[in-house]
Amino acid sequence: MTKFTYVVTDEVGIHGRPAGVMVKKCCEYKSNITISCKGKNADAKRIMGVMSLGAKKGDTVEVTIEGVDEAAVKADLEKFFKENF
Numbered sequence: 001m002t003k004f005t006y007v008v009t010d011e012v013g014i015h016g017r018p019a020g021v022m023v024k025k026c027c028e029y030k031s032n033i034t035i036s037c038k039g040k041n042a043d044a045k046r047i048m049g050v051m052s053l054g055a056k057k058g059d060t061v062e063v064t065i066e067g068v069d070e071a072a073v074k075a076d077l078e079k080f081f082k083e084n085f
Contacts, residue, residue: 001064001065001066001070002064002065002066002070002071002074003062003063003064003065004062004063004074004077004078005060005061005062005063006060006061006063006078006081006082006085007058007059007060007061008055008056008057008058008059008060008061008085009057009085010057010084010085011057012056012057013054013055013056013057013059013085014050014053014055014061014085015051016051018084018085019047019050019051020047021084022044022050022080022084022085023044023045023046023047023050025076025077025080026044026045026077027045029065029067029069029072029073029076030067030068030069031065031066031067031068031069031070031073032065032066032067033045033063033064033065033073033077034063034064035050035053035061035062035063035064036053036061036062036063036064037053037054037055037059037060037061037062038053038054038055038059040052040053040054044063061081063077063081065077
């Protein structure tokens with residue numbers, strides 16, 4: 001299991017379209033990916049779960065990755081978060 005945290009810098013947070021892109025990206029991997037924010041957890045491969053977190057600018061999200069490709073997933077997702085959120 002590996003984890004990383006990220007502070008959301010996007011003005012509108014993790015909202016509809018970017019959340020959908022993130023879910024699509026997460027579905028490319030075999031590992032289980034969970035995203036947490038403000039005491040809530042969601043499967044990062046499910047759009048409604050990600051949207052229900054309500055992550056806004058300044059919020060810290062924690063991403064937990066567990067599976068066979070977790071090292072590659074962590075590197076890719078950290079880069080993705082920095083470029084998109």
